[in-house]
Amino acid sequence: MSADISAPTSCPPNEAPDSAEPAQRTAPVAPPTSLDRPPLMAPPRPGKPKRDGTVRHSRLSSLFRFGPYLRPHVWRFVVMIIFAVLSVAASIVIPLVTRAVIDGPIANSDQVGLYTLGAAAMAIGIVEALVVFGRRWVISKGTLATENTIRTDLYAKLQRLPMSFHDRWQSGQLLSRIMNDLSTIRRFLNFGAIFLMINIVQIAVVVGLLLNMYWPLGLVVLAAIVPITLMCLKNERELTRLSRKMQDETGDVASSVEESAHGLRVIKSFGRSEHMFEKFDGKAVQLFDTTYQRIRLLAKFRTFLEIVPSGTVIIVLGLGALAAGRGEVTLGTLVAFITMLLSLVWPIAALGLLLSQTQEAMTAADRIAEIFDAENTITDGTKKLTDVRGELRFEGAAFRYPDADTDVLHDLNLTIKPGETVAVVGATGSGKTALTALVPRLYDVTAGRITIDGVDIRDLKLEQVRSIVATAFEDPTLFSMSARENLTLGNPDATEAEITQAIDVAQAHFVYDLPWGLNTRIGEQGMSLSGGQRQRLALARAVLAKPGVLVLDDTLSALDVHTEALVEEALKRVLVGVTGIVVAHRASTVMLADKVALLSNGTISHVGTHAQLLKTVPEYRELLSADFDSEDELAELDRLELQETNR
Numbered sequence: 177m178s179a180d181i182s183a184p185t186s187c188p189p190n191e192a193p194d195s196a197e198p199a200q201r202t203a204p205v206a207p208p209t210s211l212d213r214p215p216l217m218a219p220p221r222p223g224k225p226k227r228d229g230t231v232r233h234s235r236l237s238s239l240f241r242f243g244p245y246l247r248p249h250v251w252r253f254v255v256m257i258i259f260a261v262l263s264v265a266a267s268i269v270i271p272l273v274t275r276a277v278i279d280g281p282i283a284n285s286d287q288v289g290l291y292t293l294g295a296a297a298m299a300i301g302i303v304e305a306l307v308v309f310g311r312r313w314v315i316s317k318g319t320l321a322t323e324n325t326i327r328t329d330l331y332a333k334l335q336r337l338p339m340s341f342h343d344r345w346q347s348g349q350l351l352s353r354i355m356n357d358l359s360t361i362r363r364f365l366n367f368g369a370i371f372l373m374i375n376i377v378q379i380a381v382v383v384g385l386l387l388n389m390y391w392p393l394g395l396v397v398l399a400a401i402v403p404i405t406l407m408c409l410k411n412e413r414e415l416t417r418l419s420r421k422m423q424d425e426t427g428d429v430a431s432s433v434e435e436s437a438h439g440l441r442v443i444k445s446f447g448r449s450e451h452m453f454e455k456f457d458g459k460a461v462q463l464f465d466t467t468y469q470r471i472r473l474l475a476k477f478r479t480f481l482e483i484v485p486s487g488t489v490i491i492v493l494g495l496g497a498l499a500a501g502r503g504e505v506t507l508g509t510l511v512a513f514i515t516m517l518l519s520l521v522w523p524i525a526a527l528g529l530l531l532s533q534t535q536e537a538m539t540a541a542d543r544i545a546e547i548f549d550a551e552n553t554i555t556d557g558t559k560k561l562t563d564v565r566g567e568l569r570f571e572g573a574a575f576r577y578p579d580a581d582t583d584v585l586h587d588l589n590l591t592i593k594p595g596e597t598v599a600v601v602g603a604t605g606s607g608k609t610a611l612t613a614l615v616p617r618l619y620d621v622t623a624g625r626i627t628i629d630g631v632d633i634r635d636l637k638l639e640q641v642r643s644i645v646a647t648a649f650e651d652p653t654l655f656s657m658s659a660r661e662n663l664t665l666g667n668p669d670a671t672e673a674e675i676t677q678a679i680d681v682a683q684a685h686f687v688y689d690l691p692w693g694l695n696t697r698i699g700e701q702g703m704s705l706s707g708g709q710r711q712r713l714a715l716a717r718a719v720l721a722k723p724g725v726l727v728l729d730d731t732l733s734a735l736d737v738h739t740e741a742l743v744e745e746a747l748k749r750v751l752v753g754v755t756g757i758v759v760a761h762r763a764s765t766v767m768l769a770d771k772v773a774l775l776s777n778g779t780i781s782h783v784g785t786h787a788q789l790l791k792t793v794p795e796y797r798e799l800l801s802a803d804f805d806s807e808d809e810l811a812e813l814d815r816l817e818l819q820e821t822n823r
């Protein structure tokens with residue numbers, strides 16, 4: 177793993193270290209991409225209904241769905257096909273010229289004719305070499321740009337998909353699809369797709385010409401094609417199964433590496449490296465087994481595809497020599513026949529490779545289509561608030577995780593007035609994080625509704641909801657970019673003064689002491705920073721977004737008492753202007769809020785001031801480890817209540 181904190185490597189300190197080149201500059205042939213542009217991928221075609229009621233989709237259908245991505249490069253593919261046809265034509269014409277040379281100038285000792293036909297053969301050879309070069313030159317840019325556009329669309333789709341999708345999918349599986357599967361499709365477009373067609377056409381044309389040249393030997397060649405076709409059909413199904421298994425297992429291995437890299441500290445500290453290695457080894461061996469199985473199958477198949485044409489050449493040579501001896505065929509025709517037959521050896525032998533490439537590409541297309549077809553359950557609304565006051569209401573809201581049997585939250589009723597702050601208190605696992613995740617629509621309520629200023633948040637433009645609501649999570653994620661970029665994620669136009677103020681509020685002054693100050697690149701996941709530092713940076717990020725609703729999901733849990741007090745003091749000032757939800761475990765954090773909502777048994781059981789709940793709800797007292805039994809303590813509680821009333 178790279179160092180956690182590093183200088184902004186390839187760019188000057190004042191520049192954003194990760195500022196990406198605009199897509200147009202690096203890939204001028206790709207269509208403009210943006211998060212809002214829907215993927216170009218065509219919708220799935222309706223399959224044919226089967227007897228058992230299920231639907232059968234053609235194995236090629238997923239691949240065909242990528243057709244729209246090729247549209248900007250159609251001319252390249254057309255030129256490539258023309259070049260490929262030309263090179264095949266050249267390989268067919270050369271034997272015919274050879275026949276003309278042997279039966280003509282050589283048989284008749286015609287020197288001029290020999291030079292003329294020799295020069296023609298050489299010219300054809302040069303043209304063949306040029307078109308092969310031209311084909312590669314023309315196509316590579318088109319396929320690379322196609323791969324790039326699909327990849328950015330896939331990334332955009334992943335960004336749009338809801339949290340419930342990401343909860344279900346391992347990131348390694350996504351990674352292997354976005355990297356390996358797409359490369360597989362590019363390689364197929366570069367080579368396999370065209371040559372599979374060209375080779376089949378070439379085999380058909382050449383066999384036709386051979387039949388025309390001398391039909392008895394032509395029939396021998398035709399007879400050899402039959403077992404080849406049968407073998408192709410027989411291996412297709414098994415190759416498909418193994419390709420899918422291999423690609424899925426590649427994703428599992430990637431997930432394993434990713435998890436181990438993230439959890440390295442835990443693995444090391446528990447001394448479980450050996451155990452994790454064994455688990456990884458199991459997955460790697462499984463991938464090895466499947467890949468080996470596939471390679472063995474392919475090796476047998478490809479050997480068969482090489483033996484059959486070579487055997488056919490030997491038979492044709494023997495029978496041809498007999499026929500030439502009997503004068504049934506000229507020497508020139510026999511040489512042309514054999515040369516042409518030899519020109520079929522590669523197209524037939526390559527069928528194994530081409531078919532396996534096709535299988536892999538079809539499987540890759542299926543796997544990528546699974547992501548493109550995943551339903552985006554968090555849909556965009558149409559309304560837009562013009563003047564945001566920030567009144568937040570939960571009205572009979574309920575939430576159940578997809579695939580779960582019971583609701584995590586139910587019958588939530590709570591009103592938070594503009595500028596008011598509510599502390600949410602509840603036992604571990606009571607659903608506090610789930611509740612906070614509903615506000616920026618990371619998940620949608622499964623019953624009831626949540627409104628901002630009286631409008632259901634599902635009816636609002638998603639972009640607006642997420643600009644109104646800013647969340648700082650308990651376990652904050654920082655990205656491998658500069659501290660400044662991490663800070664300004666929610667407000668890229670923030671001024672220096674605003675950044676300084678947010679840093680003050682979050683007591684995140686440590687950023688100035690980093691080696692390159694705000695321009696220091698924070699390591700992957702911000703792991704080089706302490707938990708408290710990460711929390712403060714994430715808090716500053718949320719504050720800097722200048723939200724109408726600020727959600728703090730136990731954001732202060734990793735701070736020492738002294739820093740917590742400083743942050744709380746500053747937060748008090750910030751929370752005056754915004755509607756706040758603060759998940760709290762400690763009384764000091766609760767004191768930031770105007771009122772407290774107690775989450776119990778999946779619902780808000782009590783709402784009141786801190787003092788009221790302390791006095792009347794034993795569960796609340798227990799949660800905050802506060803027991804007020806003595807006369808003095810009860811008097812203290814009364815004083816607290818009075819203080820709250822006067823606030």
Ligand SMILES: Nc1ncnc2c1ncn2[C@@H]1O[C@H](COP(=O)(O)OP(=O)(O)OP(=O)(O)O)[C@@H](O)[C@H]1O
Nearest residue numbers: 343577580584602603604605606607608609610611
């Ligand atoms: N993706 C998920 N699918 C199904 N259940 C989940 C999922 N995420 C969390 N849960 C469950 O939902 C319940 C509420 O979890 P949540 O994280 O909201 O609790 P919490 O009150 O924030 O806990 P803590 O105080 O420990 O952070 C828990 O029982 C948890 O196991």
